[in-house]
Amino acid sequence: MEKSNHQQFHVVFDGPALVEHRMDVRDLAPALIAMADLFTAANKEINGEASSIRVHVNASFKAGSFGIDLVATQHLLAHIRDILSGLGANAICNGYTIMTMVGFIGGGGLIDLLRRLKGRRPVKVQRNGRLTTVHFSEAESIEIDSRIMKLYYNGIVRTSLEKVVSPLEREGITDFAIMVDDKVTLAFHDDELGLLSAATLETAAEVVSDTTSHKMLQIESLTFKDGNKWRVHDGVATFRASIEDKEFLRKIDAGERFGKGDVLMVNLRQVQSVDGGRLNNESMILKVLEHREPLQQHAHDQAHAGVERAHSTSGADLEVA
Known part of the structure; x- marks a missing residue:
């Protein structure tokens, strides 16, 4: 049988256009689909075929400019139950860890890396097992979890993340946030949209x-x-x-x-x-x-010099009697 875990989080869009707490479904739907694609691609990149993940809409809506509760449900496949009962369990990243790797929780992850890059490509990327050093310039670099760098190079992850915040392109929608347990874990403003662009992906050298x-x-x-x-x-x-x-x-x-x-x-x-x-x-x-x-x-x-030395340092006197 399968085992599963759940990670609930709250997505908020804010801005003058949402003052009545209503949002055009044509803006919301693509962002929610992109959120599902983001989690699916990130989970596959990090966990491979060991688990699957789905994002569900919870029935409750919270007060705010426009917010919606989502639940990321991760299913751990039955054939790895023996691994989960042993030391190998830590190898499977749960929903909370995946959200951390993406940058929805913890203030780091892929989103923080893209913010630091400021639309630039890395000058150099050096992988050393579980850690990777990313060089922004000859003098500036950071060390991150190598799994975050795998997300950086994943085209589906990058394009899905860009689409998740795409409603901020609309006039009057200025902010995007993630909340967990009523605490804001990510705040993102519309003037940062260019930082999440996947356009630099193909030119990033490892x-x-x-x-x-x-x-x-x-x-x-x-x-x-x-x-x-x-x-x-x-x-x-x-x-x-x-x-x-x-x-x-x-x-x-x-x-x-x-x-x-x-x-x-x-x-x-x-x-x-x-x-x-x-x-x-x-x-x-x-x-x-x-x-x-x-x-x-x-x-x-060298050979010629050796012959000359032989002629000059060796000899014999001969006499015919």
């Missing part, structure tokens, strides 16, 4: 790895256009790397010569990211530590 290492690279071709990206080989693969070392670029401007086959000892940064469903790799030479001649020429010169 950084999978960001590493810097000491490497020897062989130059295959070089250019001083297109961001100074040179084709190099690391002994395994050929790739393009941008030159970020300003001092090294100044040496080139001063006349230092480079050619195919030359070898560079460098500090190499390599970033792998997922952007718009595509896997990207970016390589940057942060510092050129040494410039060497081609490896074959270097080996030839």
Whole structure:
């Protein structure tokens, strides 16, 4: 048999247009459907197939500009009852936790993240198990639950959340709020509508790895256009790397010569990211530590020098009798 839990909450729309406590059903209905879609998508993203969730309208209406009671009912599937009775029970997020992840409760969650981003895309996203670091700029970042970041990347969650507050686009409807146990847990004003836009979703890149290492690279071709990206080989693969070392670029401007086959000892940064469903790799030479001649020429010169040393340091006097 199924187990279930219930989370009741109160949705309020406010503004001059609602002074008589009435609201056009053409504004309300899409918002309520979007609320159901939001919970369904968030539950599936966080809990997978372990549970299902539905949003029901309660019969009672409370006094206010326009308010309606809703109940999120989560059904835990029968085949996980053994998990629920053991240590694995904490892995299933209940309705209250899902509301927290979305940002309806607790002052954080997805809504707080979108407020902090202010319509921008993250500069960098670094996932580390249960926590994710979101960089707003090179100097500003926050650490959040990785499940919130999963909601950020979920298209249905983002578009549904945007539709939930869509009545605020109407003239005279200025505020949206969530109440739990007669306490306001979220207050949202119409001047914040742009912050919840899902338009930035497709351009948000997730950084999978960001590493810097000491490497020897062989130059295959070089250019001083297109961001100074040179084709190099690391002994395994050929790739393009941008030159970020300003001092090294100044040496080139001063006349230092480079050619195919030359070898560079460098500090190499390599970033792998997922952007718009595509896997990207970016390589940057942060510092050129040494410039060497081609490896074959270097080996030839060493061998030649060894022969010369042998001629100069060894010999024998011979006499024919």
